[in-house]
């Protein structure tokens with residue numbers, strides 16, 4: 001990669017809006033108020049979705065604490081679970097912030113995330129109240145904790161009929177694009193997407209956090225995150241949900257031509273490109289910013305710019321959906337394509353993990369012969385477990401079965 005040198009135009013069109021770059025802060029703690037969004041824009045973010053707003057007069061009380069993490073072997077947090085609710089600020093405070101941000105950063109895209117009880121009046125009131133001050137609204141039909149019990153958030157986005165009603169009410173009065181933020185906590189996204197599209201959704205956002213329990217405290221046997229000895233189902237975010245997000249974005253792209261903003265486990269520009277390849281034209285981040293700050297946008301932008309240049313793409317749109325043509329049903333895969341694996345003796349460190357995995361969970365195809373592991377092509381079934389567990393890149397590689405058999 002040519003690093004910081006590349007200077008591709010990263011601007012992208014999305015639902016009639018032009019983002020200066022595709023990197024957006026999702027609705028979450030990094031967009032708690034206007035001053036924080038201001039600092040994010042100074043750092044270079046292309047847009048921001050406000051923390052979810054509530055109708056006039058709704059008072060939100062959060063519990064403390066409301067986060068739990070999973071940590072890697074060195075103790076660094078990499079996954080997050082939260083039981084935070086929507087904004088504690090009033091619509092009036094938000095509208096003032098939106099106006100100030102728009103004046104200072106006219107080229108950035110500001111989106112108000114909205115949530116209301118399932119009534120035409122409530123959804124239309126909150127839409128009318130904010131839409132003159134933002135570029136778009138995002139309907140939070142996907143929060144998995146706290147709000148579904150009150151018939152909001154994920155309780156709406158899990159039901160095609162209620163989704164269609166809510167999106168339809170907002171579209172009756174909306175003068176700005178209406179984005180619909182979906183939940184992965186459903187068996188099939190297609191009917192939800194179709195319902196929202198019938199009601200006039202301008203774009204889709206996926207995914208919100210995944211319903212989870214982050215762990216159990218082994219001393220107190222309390223589910224985590226815990227509040228004074230009791231826990232509840234939380235929303236799981238971070239790199240662990242990226243595979244789920246990629247699947248959801250691809251599924252949405254398969255049923256609609258409306259633009260998609262991807263969110264879920266994005267940390268690097270490579271994550272962003274993957275989401276674009278399965279159909280997203282903008283990407284949103286939360287947990288990576290909570291762990292490392294607004295400044296990560298610099299690397300996201302320079303990495304994406306270099307990638308576009310190195311691959312000969314003129315613009316972000318050229319990547320969008322590029323992997324979808326290669327996405328097929330399992331029965332359509334080539335069952336005649338047979339590979340077996342071989343180990344590069346020069347690279348092998350003789351750690352033995354491939355021997356153990358193949359013996360206890362594969363086809364017992366790896367022998368220590370004479371002092372390095374060697375794969376017997378007659379016994380190898382080509383599952384790739386040895387390659388997956390090998391810690392040395394390029395040490396275990398596939399070869400066509402016929403060549404291996406005669407080698």
Ligand SMILES: Cc1cc2nc3c(=O)[nH]c(=O)nc-3n(C[C@H](O)[C@H](O)[C@H](O)COP(=O)(O)O)c2cc1C
Nearest residue numbers: 026027028052082207208237238264265285286287
């Ligand atoms: C502490 C916390 C609070 C959040 N609050 C909201 C919210 O108010 N509205 C919303 O739509 N999503 C909310 N989210 C979800 C994020 O916007 C995002 O969809 C999710 O975290 C997945 O992205 P990530 O893996 O980059 O964090 C919240 C996430 C976290 C971690």
